[in-house]
Amino acid sequence: MWWKAKDIACLLLALFFLGTWPALLTLLDRCGCRLQHTYLDYSITNLLAAMIIAFTFGQIGESTAKAPNFLIQLSQDMNEEE
Numbered sequence: 001m002w003w004k005a006k007d008i009a010c011l012l013l014a015l016f017f018l019g020t021w022p023a024l025l026t027l028l029d030r031c032g033c034r035l036q037h038t039y040l041d042y043s044i045t046n047l048l049a050a051m052i053i054a055f056t057f058g059q060i061g062e063s064t065a066k067a068p069n070f071l072i073q074l075s076q077d078m079n080e081e082e
Contacts, residue, residue: 058070
């Protein structure tokens, strides 16, 4: 039962942060920060988070011929291009 409480807390936390994003942009605009810089920071953060998630979850489990790990697949794709 405790995992359901953690799931609900995670959903509420995500809902809170999604709700504060527009308010944060408005606050930064009023402080004189350019929105282009804010969006650039946001985009770079999303890219880094996607890379961390890909490297973390892509390496979980054993690597087999039918299901290689993320880095093995990445090196195979690079070898095909050459």
